[in-house]
Amino acid sequence: MHLKLTESPLPQPSRLDDPLYASIAWARYWRLMRAMAVFTLICITVAFAILFYLHGWLSIHMYIATAGGVALTLMLMAALMGLVFLSSESGHDESIDDPVSKDISPDE
Numbered sequence: 001m002h003l004k005l006t007e008s009p010l011p012q013p014s015r016l017d018d019p020l021y022a023s024i025a026w027a028r029y030w031r032l033m034r035a036m037a038v039f040t041l042i043c044i045t046v047a048f049a050i051l052f053y054l055h056g057w058l059s060i061h062m063y064i065a066t067a068g069g070v071a072l073t074l075m076l077m078a079a080l081m082g083l084v085f086l087s088s089e090s091g092h093d094e095s096i097d098d099p100v101s102k103d104i105s106p107d108e
Contacts, residue, residue, distance in 0.1 A: 015090045025090055029082050036078035044070050 015021045044067050051058060051066060 021090070025086055029086050032082050032085075033075075033078060036074065036082075040071050040074045040078075043074060 016025060047066050047070050048063060051062070
């Protein structure tokens, strides 16, 4: 294993530690989540219309399962991607001290 002899600089503090910046960043995150909730409702409506067009009246359980599946999938995707964007924009990714990556040479 090849170890680096020089020490890397200390990680920078996250901008999320600043209450003003954190409130702005979280407000932007929740605005994204509200927009995705509206988009999810539109997608559920379209899925219902397609189901009705292709199959006519189905069991209420089919519509509940469809709504749950579409909503869970889209909202989970929005939440996770929103957190990725929040972490990247705020510099939180760079503020993490990872002792393992310091021991690994880029040549390996």
